[in-house]
Every structure is written in C-alpha cells, then in structure tokens.
Amino acid sequence: MAVLNRVLRLRAASSFSVRSFRSSSFLNSETDLKASSSVIAQNSLPLQRDVKDRNVQWVFLGCPGVGKGTYASRLSTLLGVPHIATGDLVRDELSSSGPFALQLAEVVNQGKLVSDEIIINLLSKRLEASAAKGETGFILDGFPRTIRQAEILEGVTDIDLVVNLKLREEALLAKCLGRRICSECGGNYNVACxxxxxxxxxxGMYMAPLLPPPHCASKLITRSDDTEEVVKERLRIYNDKSQPVEGFYCSRGKLLEFDLPGGIPESWPKLLQALNLEDHEDKQSAAA
Structure with missing residues (x-):
C-alpha cells in the first residue's frame, strides 16, 4: 500500500490524467456492463482525444518477444511521449545492484513473472522521474501483465488505448531464440531469418534478420533468459496469467487487436493505418 500511495502522489506533480485509487469491483456499474458487450474491430480506434496529442496514454500487450518494445519505441518517437518498458526497468535494476537485484536475477533466469510489488515500485519511480522532467503522456510496454496489475493501473490513471500485438507461436519462438545484444553499445539485434x-x-510469413553493423558483429551476446526452455516457460505463464488482461480491456472498449503480418517493413505501415497515424508520419518525414 505504501508503494501505491507513492504512485498516487503523482497527481500533484504530473500532467498525466490521474485519479484516486479505487478498490471496488470493476464490472459492477451500468457503464461497465454496457462496455462489456462491445467488441473493438481491428481497424477502429477507441480514443477520446486526438492521437496526435502528446498526452496519449497507451498500453502495449503481447507475448514476450512479440515486438512490443520495437513498436512502442517507434510510436513514442513519432508522438513525442515517453516509452516506459518494464522489462528495461527490471534490467536497469539488475545492472545497478539495487535492493531488488538478487531477487530479480533468480526470477528472470527461471522465466517467472516479477512480483506486482516490485514492478509497481520500479514503475512508480519511473513515472516520478517523468513528472519531474515535465514529460506528458506515455506508452507502457510490459505492464500490466495480470488482472490485478490492470486494476491497480485503472485506479491510478486513465488508459486511452490498449494495443494487443499478436504473432503466430512458431515465429515467436524463433524470434526469441534469435535475439542478440551488443555487449558494448547495448544495441538489440536478431539473427533469426x-x-x-x-x-x-x-x-506465409517472412521476417528478415535484424543484423548488427560490422563493429558490433563480434560483440553479440545472448540474454541468459533466451533459452528454448525459458522462452517456452514464459509463453506458458503468459497464456495462463496474462491473456485474461485482454478480456479486461476488451470489456472496457479499449482493446485494439493487431496481428503482425511479418517484420517491421510489412507491419509498421499497417499498424500506423490501424492507429490512424499514417498521415502524421508523412508530415513528420517531410519536416525532417
């Protein structure tokens, strides 16, 4: 509860759309009952504000390795809002030897989910830092992963849109096993074709490898948790515990399903079209 109270103090300092925490049931009002019957089509966008507004507050869902970070990062650059990836927050904590480092190392290496308490603590610190810098809006990547996390987040702030990225499992497994990181610059690459x-x-589906530049090629390493056994365990846990989050947001009319048709060249333009952002990127490219 102390952590939640700290998150709620963002109301006084930030420009995010934040409201007080509620602990009551989330499907007991007339509005929720009406929302539960709505289904969001792939090409519809349930936003109340202009998607070109810097205050967008979006969530990216999807299995581990589906590409949430890649597309969320691109959209954050396009829209000028922070990209907050809980996976990066966890890795930063691990590398900093912070108070949760040892506990996190054991959890991550076994492919298990990090506890809600730790994730919320790390996220609250990141949001506080954003507020201090005067940043507006955000794109969350990797949170929430459970119904409990979704309820906590709903009580803290208004989420405009939840983008659920999907990729067939055989491609997902190959993609995860092909991930590589440059040990020197930290760049992310993928050797899987x-x-x-x-x-x-x-x-059919074709996804070209994302190969490193020559100066990084000899410095590639594999994440300790990117083994076939751990990847399959992460997918199993996701299917068991995280997929219900899709239903949670679908019942509120905020879920946008997006099946990735291939790699970035094929998927990025189609994602922009689904988000009604293709004109926005054209204007940004022309101004550059």
Missing part, C-alpha cells in the same frame, strides 16, 4: 510457408489457407 523466419520464413514460414503458407498452408491450409494461412498466409
């Missing part, structure tokens, strides 16, 4: 042939009415 995914080429799935279409069959049984399903379209």
């Amino acid at each position: 995914i080429d799935i042939k279409g069959e049984d009415g399903k379209p």
